[in-house]
Amino acid sequence: MQPQSHNFADNARRALGDHKLRQAMGRAKDGFIGKRAAAIAIVPEWQRIRAEAKELRSHAQDNLDYYLEEYEAQVQANGGQVHWAASAGDACQAIVDICQRVGARTVTKGKSMVGEEVGLNQALEAAGFETIETDLGEYIIQLAGEPPSHIIAPAVHKTRDEVADLFQQNHRQYGLTERLNDRPALVDEARRVLRDKFLAADVGITGANFLIAESGQHVLITNEGNGDLTSCLPRVHIVITGIEKVMPTLEDTTSLIRLLDASATGQQISNYTSLYSGPKRAGDLDGPDEFHVVLVDNGRSRMLGGAFREMLRCIRCGACLNHCPVYGNIGGHAYGWVYPGPMGSVITPIMVGLEEAASLPNACTLNGRCGEVCPMSIPLPDLLRKHRETAFREGLASAGTRWGLAGWAFLARRPRLYQLALRLPMKLMGLLGRRRGRFRKLPLAAAWTAGRDMPAPQGDTFMAQWAKRRGGGA
C-alpha cells in the first residue's frame, strides 16, 4: 500500500474521535495483556528462556548467509524451489510469474505480514487472479478494503456489528439472505463460504514464522487451520517470507515458538504448529505438485548492517502493540502503513523512508513497556530514539519543534537567564490566578488545557525556595 505515515497527526486525531474504534480497542487491549501475563506466570524459566532466545537469534543472524544457503539446499533436496527477491516489486513479480505459468485463476492466502509489506494482493489482483484471504481477520478487512490494524489480529478495530454489515453486503452472492448477529453464526458463515474457495484454489500462498536451515522446513503457526488448508489443498504452494527468519535447527527454534505463542495470544502453543517442505512425495495421497519459497530482503540486509540490526530479531508477536498506550488509543491504521505500534514505528521509517514516517517515532511516551515485554529483548525505546535523533539531524522535525528545542537549549546553557525565564511568568501566573486558583485556558498551552485546568502556581520556584531555606539556616 501507499504509505500514509506523513499524515500521522491527522490520522491519530481522527482515530481519537472514532467512538467505535475506541470501543473495539479498549476491549482488545485488556484481553491481550491479561492472557499474556497469565501464560508467562506459569513459566518460572521465562526470563532465562528469553535471554537464551536472544542469543540464538543473534547467532543465526551473525551467520545469515550461511544458514540461508543451507536452507535453500535442503528445500531443493526436498523437491522445492527457492526464489530470492531483493525488493517488494521483485517478490510480487516472482509470485505473479508462478501463478501465470501454472495457469491459476483462484489464489487463496494465509495471513502474511510480508505479503502485506510487499503489496502482494494488489499485484495479484492487477494480474487478474481472484485472490482470497482465508484468515478470518484478514478476510474481514479484505471485504472492507482496509489494511490490517494489528500484526496478529488484523481486524481488531472492527466491532461485531461492522462484521455483520460486511457479511450482509458481500455474501448475498453466496446465498446469505439474512443479517447474522451473533459471533458463532458469523464464524460459521465465513467457514462455509471460504471452504469452497479452499477447494477451488489453484495456488495457495502462506507466510512462515521460522525457516529451519538443517531440514529445509518452515514453521507455520496458526489457530484457525486456514494456513494448513492453504498449504495442502491447491496444486501449487508458495511461501513468502523474510530472510531474517532462518534458524539453524528445530531445537534452536523451540524456545522461540514458546515465546511467540505466549507473547502473542497467551497460549502455551498455538492450535496448529506445522512444518512444511517441498511438494507431495511419491505415494502421498494429498499435497501440492509444486512448492516454492520466495525469500524477501526489502531492506532487511540494510538493517543487518546498520544501527537497527537488533530489530531483525523481531518474531512479530504483537506484544509491543498491545502494551503501547499510544497504539491502544489510536489503533493501527493511524500509523499509515502495514506495521503499526512500536515495532512498526521502528521498521516503517527504514522500509518507506524516514521522510515519510518521521512522525511515527515521536508517537511514543518513552514509558518503556514495549521493550520490557518484547520476548526477543529488542530495545525498542532506544531504536525509536535513534530515529528521532536522525530525523532532527536531517532537519525533518517541524519548525516548532526545532525552534522550541533551540530556545530551550539556549536557556539551559545560561542558568541565571533560565531561572529568570521561569520565575517571571510564574509570578505573573500566581498573581493572575490568585482568585480562582486555576486557569481554564492559557496561551501556548491550548492542547494541555483542552482536557484539564492548570493550577495557578503558589509561592516561588523550587530554586528560589531552596536558596531561601539554605539562607535561613535550615
Added chain:
Amino acid sequence: MSARDTVLGNIRAALGRDGPLADEQRQQLRQRVAEHRRSTQPQVGDDLIAALKAGMQRVQMSCEEIDGIAAAPAAVLAFVERHGLPAVAAIAPALAELDWPAALAVHSGAAGRDHQLGVTACLCAVAETGSIVLPSAASSPTTLNFLPENHVVVLRRSQVVRHLEDVWPLLRGLGAVPRAVSINTGPSRTADIEQTIEIGAHGPRRMHVLLARE
C-alpha cells in the same frame, strides 16, 4: 547479477565480509547444527500421561482410554453415534488393517469435502502442551487432520513424550523429511471477532483422542 547474488552480497557486506564464510567456520557451524543443542525447557510433571491429559483438557480436546488399538474401531463408532454423525469415516491407510465394524462405511485415503470424520494414528503426543504430532506419508494423508469437522486420533501410551524438543529426534528417525508435520493442539479456533474465542474456524470442531494402553 541474479537476485540471489544481490541479496547474499548485501548480507555479506552488512556482516563485514566480501565472500562466504571460510571453510573452518563452516565446519564449526555444521558441527553446531549436528549437536542439536537444547535451550532451557519448561518444567513438566513426572507423570507424563497426567500432564498430557491436563494439556488436552486446557484446549478442549477430549480423551478416552481404550484397552488396545484393536478397540479403536468400536470407539470410533460410538463417537459417531454420540455426536449424531453420518456413519462414514475417512481413515488413514495406516489404520486400514483394523477390524472396522460393518455399521461404519470406511474410506481409506485422503479426506474429501463431504467427509465429516477423519481418523488417524500419530507419531507421538507431547505432554508439555497436549499436542498430537502427525507427519504426512502415504499411510497418513494430511487432509485428514484438517478438512473433516471431527478428528479422532489413535494414540498409544508409549508414544507420549515430555517436551516439544523430544519430537525432533523422532522426526529425524523417519528418514526423509515428510512434506508436512502437523503438531495439532485442540480443535480449530479464532478470536478474530471481538477477541472472543470461537471453536471451529476452518479446521475440525472436535478433536478426540483414543488413548490405548497398548
